[in-house]
Amino acid sequence: EIVMTQSPATLSVSPGERATLSCRASQSVSSNLAWYQQKPGQAPRLLIYGASNRATGIPARFSASGSGTEFTLTISSLQSEDFAVYYCQQYNNWPPLTFGGGTKVEIK
Amino acid sequence: QVQLQESGPGLVKPSETLSLTCTVSGYSISSGYYWGWIRQPPGKGLEWIGSFYHSGSTYYNPSLKSRVTISVDTSNNQFSLKLSSVTAADTAVYYCATRGAATLDWFDPWGQGTLVTVSS
Numbered sequence: 433e434i435v436m437t438q439s440p441a442t443l444s445v446s447p448g449e450r451a452t453l454s455c456r457a458s459q460s461v462s463s464n465l466a467w468y469q470q471k472p473g474q475a476p477r478l479l480i481y482g483a484s485n486r487a488t489g490i491p492a493r494f495s496a497s498g499s500g501t502e503f504t505l506t507i508s509s510l511q512s513e514d515f516a517v518y519y520c521q522q523y524n525n526w527p528p529l530t531f532g533g534g535t536k537v538e539i540k
Numbered sequence: 541q542v543q544l545q546e547s548g549p550g551l552v553k554p555s556e557t558l559s560l561t562c563t564v565s566g567y568s569i570s571s572g573y574y575w576g577w578i579r580q581p582p583g584k585g586l587e588w589i590g591s592f593y594h595s596g597s598t599y600y601n602p603s604l605k606s607r608v609t610i611s612v613d614t615s616n617n618q619f620s621l622k623l624s625s626v627t628a629a630d631t632a633v634y635y636c637a638t639r640g641a642a643t644l645d646w647f648d649p650w651g652q653g654t655l656v657t658v659s660s
Contacts, residue, residue, distance in 0.1 A: 478648035
């Protein structure tokens with residue numbers, strides 16, 4: 433099983449600032465990585481697939497990069513609606529599909 | 541536009557079987573796509589339970605495989621989850637989701653989720 437590790441667990445950022453989230457895989461997942469955003473009481477929403485491709489309707493302030501075992505999600509200028517929990521998920525080796533433990537982006 | 545909606549009992553007793561249904565609208569399950577279940581214990585992260593393709597291929601998380609069955613009812617455009625011998629550790633919000641394609645990779649869209657509590 434591929435273990436996905438996200439850091440930090442919590443990120444405190446002021447509105448308008450940049451946020452950088454990390455996701456590490458226990459072995460290479462190539463570019464087979466997705467990112468999701470989850471707000472309280474809601475289902476996760478797909479942000480990124482293929483490590484760097486924005487899903488339909490996702491604002492350009494969300495960008496992502498990486499391949500192999502190291503991945504990054506960047507929110508260039510945090511808006512109020514961006515404060516949420518973010519998860520990465522690998523789909524290179526399955527079963528099982530595996531998710532990271534999440535990074536909570538909170539208001540500083 | 542594909543939409544998914546979970547339904548089922550919100551409370552299950554320990555050692556019993558959890559049963560949930562996902563009703564799909566906007567697309568016929570029998571036409572294709574991968575469909576699946578994911579769960580999230582309160583305050584914790586996401587865990588993939590299993591997925592299936594309309595042609596019959598089904599994949600389960602090895603950690604749950606001995607207790608999980610996913611089945612499909614194409615006549616009602618629904619698919620179901622059964623998890624046997626539940627314990628308090630199975631308390632979670634259960635989501636159904638699809639990739640919207642004939643590949644098993646990411647999930648989009650998701651249902652709104654349903655909370656299942658395991659308690660006597």
